[in-house]
Amino acid sequence: MDNANKNRKNEDSGRLDFIRAIVSEDLRTGKWDGRVVTRFPPEPNGYLHIGHAKSICLNFGIAAEFGGRCHLRFDDTNPEKEEQEYVDSIIEDVRWLGWDWGEHLYFGSDYFEKMYEYAVRLIEKGKAYVCDLNAEQTREYRGTLTRPGKDSPYRSRTVEENLDLFERMRKGEFPDGSRTLRAKIDMAHPNLNMRDPVMYRIVHADHHRTGDKWCIYPMYDWAHGLEDSIEQVTHSICTLEFENHRPLYDWFLDELGAYHPQQIEFARLNLTYTVMSKRKLLRLVQAGHVSGWDDPRMPTICGLRRRGYSPQAIREFARRIGVNKFNSTVGIALLEHCLREDLNRTSPRVMAVLRPLKVVIDNYPEAKVIELQAVNNPEDPAAGTRKVPFSRELYIEREDFMEEPPKKFFRLAPGREVRLRYAYFVKCVDAVKDADGNIVELHCTYDPATRGGDAPDGRKVKATLHWVSAQHALDAEVRLYDNLFTKENPDEVGDGGDFAANLNPNSLEVLKSCKVEPSLAGAEPLSRFQFERLGYFCADPDSAKERPIFNRTVTLRDTWARIQKAQELG
Ligand code: ATP
Numbered sequence: 001m002d003n004a005n006k007n008r009k010n011e012d013s014g015r016l017d018f019i020r021a022i023v024s025e026d027l028r029t030g031k032w033d034g035r036v037v038t039r040f041p042p043e044p045n046g047y048l049h050i051g052h053a054k055s056i057c058l059n060f061g062i063a064a065e066f067g068g069r070c071h072l073r074f075d076d077t078n079p080e081k082e083e084q085e086y087v088d089s090i091i092e093d094v095r096w097l098g099w100d101w102g103e104h105l106y107f108g109s110d111y112f113e114k115m116y117e118y119a120v121r122l123i124e125k126g127k128a129y130v131c132d133l134n135a136e137q138t139r140e141y142r143g144t145l146t147r148p149g150k151d152s153p154y155r156s157r158t159v160e161e162n163l164d165l166f167e168r169m170r171k172g173e174f175p176d177g178s179r180t181l182r183a184k185i186d187m188a189h190p191n192l193n194m195r196d197p198v199m200y201r202i203v204h205a206d207h208h209r210t211g212d213k214w215c216i217y218p219m220y221d222w223a224h225g226l227e228d229s230i231e232q233v234t235h236s237i238c239t240l241e242f243e244n245h246r247p248l249y250d251w252f253l254d255e256l257g258a259y260h261p262q263q264i265e266f267a268r269l270n271l272t273y274t275v276m277s278k279r280k281l282l283r284l285v286q287a288g289h290v291s292g293w294d295d296p297r298m299p300t301i302c303g304l305r306r307r308g309y310s311p312q313a314i315r316e317f318a319r320r321i322g323v324n325k326f327n328s329t330v331g332i333a334l335l336e337h338c339l340r341e342d343l344n345r346t347s348p349r350v351m352a353v354l355r356p357l358k359v360v361i362d363n364y365p366e367a368k369v370i371e372l373q374a375v376n377n378p379e380d381p382a383a384g385t386r387k388v389p390f391s392r393e394l395y396i397e398r399e400d401f402m403e404e405p406p407k408k409f410f411r412l413a414p415g416r417e418v419r420l421r422y423a424y425f426v427k428c429v430d431a432v433k434d435a436d437g438n439i440v441e442l443h444c445t446y447d448p449a450t451r452g453g454d455a456p457d458g459r460k461v462k463a464t465l466h467w468v469s470a471q472h473a474l475d476a477e478v479r480l481y482d483n484l485f486t487k488e489n490p491d492e493v494g495d496g497g498d499f500a501a502n503l504n505p506n507s508l509e510v511l512k513s514c515k516v517e518p519s520l521a522g523a524e525p526l527s528r529f530q531f532e533r534l535g536y537f538c539a540d541p542d543s544a545k546e547r548p549i550f551n552r553t554v555t556l557r558d559t560w561a562r563i564q565k566a567q568e569l570g
């Protein structure tokens with residue numbers, strides 16, 4: 001969190017982060033003839049998450065700020081794990097975040113033919129060979145960090161033999177895993193990635209775009225640099241774990257004499273109380289720990305969207321965390337802080353009662369209904385006002401009443417007076433109980449002279465409660481979400497356990513008998529509101545018109561603001 005703060009300071013004082021500094025310097029020196037071309041290269045084997053959003057905002061943001069362009073490119077070189085469903089969701093999510101790639105939508109698989117030609121070129125140069133070692137043998141021959149590798153017995157095949165075998169690999173003459181094409185670099189290289197890395201493997205599997213056209217598929221390191229090169233990318237920005245793949249990225253492009261972008265690495269985003277690995281997210285979905293990729297507790301973009309996050313909040317978060325070279329973990333409180341800031345500015349206020357307690361105003365006429373004027377958003381005068389019906393029978397929040405209030409409880413209690421928001425002062429005169437002693441109904445009196453404001457005689461109340469009119473209220477379901485994991489670092493587990501052991505059993509609470517004000521009838525799916533005094537909520541896409549469902553996006557408590565204040569004071 002310290003880093004996030006520091007980065008923000010840098011940026012707010014106008015200093016560029018280290019990647020933007022490189023791009024800016026390259027523009028000054030004319031290194032790329034004034035071009036800035038970045039790309040966001042997801043593999044379509046899962047849904048995008050908030051970590052990807054960091055990379056998306058970085059790549060698209062740089063392109064936008066420096067007058068360049070950013071490609072959306074699917075790195076779809078692994079047919080076994082990839083699906084069209086993921087392609088579609090990725091396109092939807094990047095667009096929802098507000099970025100635009102124009103006509104620059106690309107697929108690595110569209111370059112398979114070119115990649116093949118490049119591979120033939122390396123073979124002809126004597127820089128690649130077909131190897132018959134199986135996966136296990138290949139691993140054994142590679143050696144370790146402390147022990148050099150051994151040359152494959154197939155390393156000295158002639159160019160002709162390699163060309164012939166590679167062509168026959170492509171034609172499908174050999175079974176899966178029986179042969180590979182490998183770069184001929186150095187089996188004693190201190191960097192293991194340089195020990196004759198595999199470029200192609202045989203996989204007889206259908207690809208979601210190329211069908212059965214290919215049965216050899218390029219490995220990541222071989223494919224990725226070529227994709228960047230073919231698209232004439234200038235700055236190939238990736239996460240830190242690729243730092244020691246860079247020599248290989250450079251080696252391939254140098255040996256081919258191909259256009260050669262600059263690879264730059266930055267630290268990936270980690271966030272407290274959640275996991276970010278696609279493998280783990282997939283497990284949560286498959287094991288039914290969540291309702292799907294878009295479960296509002298998921299750190300996926302579609303999950304955040306369904307939870308009620310706005311693209312603006314996510315982009316602001318990405319801006320504040322900045323980029324650097326050191327892996328760290330950002331507190332989820334910062335993400336929620338950015339969210340609250342945005343929602344506070346933009347969400348209409350409404351009244352909703354989550355755990356209703358009936359209130360009868362004894363001195364209010366039975367059939368009388370009046371409409372009170374309520375402010376839609378005090379932060380945004382243009383949002384205007386709306387009418388809220390008031391009548392003799394209301395609901396208030398169960399926890400806003402206590403029969404025997406402790407010292408600091410200022411809300412309703414027997415004999416006590418409070419204000420009903422936008423309405424009147426009411427005083428509790430009786431609490432009705434059922435046979436078990438549970439309070440089922442309150443009786444109050446109201447003071448007609450206090451409508452919409454203060455008492456003319458100057459008497460004060462210590463609390464203002466939200467409420468809804470019983471006969472006008474809409475029944476609603478409200479889903480309260482909490483962190484998906486109980487630990488800041490869900491991967492912190494005891495012997496033999498795994499991250500699933502840290503799942504929060506209370507991450508979802510469903511309230512089925514909520515009452516919300518009538519203006520919420522037909523709320524657009526994904527529209528966001530502040531339920532006064534309760535938090536921010538968003539209409540779930542599964543809502544029915546007569547019975548809406550709301551997801552709690554976030555409470556009103558801003559722990560980040562508190563942390564920041566404490567830091568300033570300390
Ligand atoms: P994997 O490669 O294990 O399937 P991945 O999360 O790296 O998972 P990609 O589809 O390769 O998935 O990611 C696309 C881009 O997003 C890459 O450039 C990657 O570096 C970046 N990215 C992924 N996770 C993060 C993260 N947590 N923070 C920042 N960038 C990320």
Ligand code: MG
Binds near residue numbers: 043
């Ligand atoms: Mg990756």
